[in-house]
Amino acid sequence: MNIAFIGLGMMGRPMAECLIAKGFSVRVYDIDPASSAEFGNASAPSPAEAAAEADIIVTMLPNGEIVRQALLGENGALASAAPNSIVIDTSSSDAGGTVALGAELAAHGITLIDSPVSGGVPMAREGTLALMVGGAEDDTLYARVQPVLEAMGKRIVRVGGLGAGHAAKAINNAIAAATLAATAEGLVLGEKFGLKPDILLDVFNNSTGRSAVSESVFRTQILPRTYAQGFAMALMTKDVGLAENLRAQLGLNLPMLQATCAQWREALADSAPGTDFTAYHLFTEKRAG
Ligand code: NAD
Numbered sequence: 001m002n003i004a005f006i007g008l009g010m011m012g013r014p015m016a017e018c019l020i021a022k023g024f025s026v027r028v029y030d031i032d033p034a035s036s037a038e039f040g041n042a043s044a045p046s047p048a049e050a051a052a053e054a055d056i057i058v059t060m061l062p063n064g065e066i067v068r069q070a071l072l073g074e075n076g077a078l079a080s081a082a083p084n085s086i087v088i089d090t091s092s093s094d095a096g097g098t099v100a101l102g103a104e105l106a107a108h109g110i111t112l113i114d115s116p117v118s119g120g121v122p123m124a125r126e127g128t129l130a131l132m133v134g135g136a137e138d139d140t141l142y143a144r145v146q147p148v149l150e151a152m153g154k155r156i157v158r159v160g161g162l163g164a165g166h167a168a169k170a171i172n173n174a175i176a177a178a179t180l181a182a183t184a185e186g187l188v189l190g191e192k193f194g195l196k197p198d199i200l201l202d203v204f205n206n207s208t209g210r211s212a213v214s215e216s217v218f219r220t221q222i223l224p225r226t227y228a229q230g231f232a233m234a235l236m237t238k239d240v241g242l243a244e245n246l247r248a249q250l251g252l253n254l255p256m257l258q259a260t261c262a263q264w265r266e267a268l269a270d271s272a273p274g275t276d277f278t279a280y281h282l283f284t285e286k287r288a289g
């Protein structure tokens with residue numbers, strides 16, 4: 001099976017490497033020539049050239065607008081993609097934009113599936129990501145993409161129609177962002193009282209304050225103050241914003257989500273470009289005084 005892979009950043013690069021390691025024929029493209037060059041002969045000079053022979057086009061880009069550009073823009077994948085090919089958008093994109101993009105691609109005989117991922121760079125390297133798949137409710141369609149999805153991920157959940165994966169991903173990350181913010185505040189509060197951060201984290205991890213972030217990045221990035229997990233604060237803030245947009249569109253009053261979005265936007269405005277999401281802890285310390 002021929003695959004075009006577009007977007008070779010923190011996540012896309014190891015995901016594309018997993019596909020190559022598992023025997024797929026992959027042509028890659030990234031707007032940054034240095035990222036593409038690392039793939040040698042497998043790199044293409046444009047999305048159109050990457051997609052020319054592809055059965056499946058995988059996108060792993062910062063947001064849905066950029067996915068649209070890589071597919072429909074100048075020298076975009078659509079210029080050469082065969083009818084009956086499938087696009088799998090693994091980026092964390094906006095669900096509404098995905099539904100609109102799906103209709104535009106369908107007019108050219110191309111099917112769009114959303115399959116955002118969770119697990120970060122370490123699981124992308126291992127090919128053990130969690131995938132939330134939208135738009136592949138049809139079993140025949142799912143059977144065509146299944147080998148590709150299984151090469152990148154271990155826990156695959158079919159969540160519903162097109163856009164359902166992107167909605168689920170935004171909601172998941174909004175919960176993770178709120179949890180990280182609450183845990184950072186707890187740590188700052190405990191330290192001010194005189195508790196040692198490693199002991200306090202141990203308490204959380206053996207008690208009801210435990211979470212995915214307390215068990216992972218608080219231990220590996222925040223306590224050692226390395227703040228380099230490989231997920232940009234700008235991307236996390238975008239994800240919380242997508243969940244907040246969904247809330248606004250549906251007219252719900254969800255104050256935790258609204259507060260989380262406001263806090264992450266404030267942290268982002270206060271941080272240098274490229275800051276890792278784990279540095280939200282530094283923002284919490286600074287703001288706590
Ligand atoms: P990244 O910024 O490291 O990588 C994005 C890549 O896209 C870069 O290499 C960039 O050069 C390339 N790019 C930008 N515009 C392009 C264009 N027009 N055409 C082709 N390439 C282009 O981002 P990332 O951390 O890999 O995240 C990618 C997506 O995955 C985002 O939607 C993010 O929210 C999501 N995500 C990230 C993580 C993580 O831990 N980093 C985890 C889960 C999901």
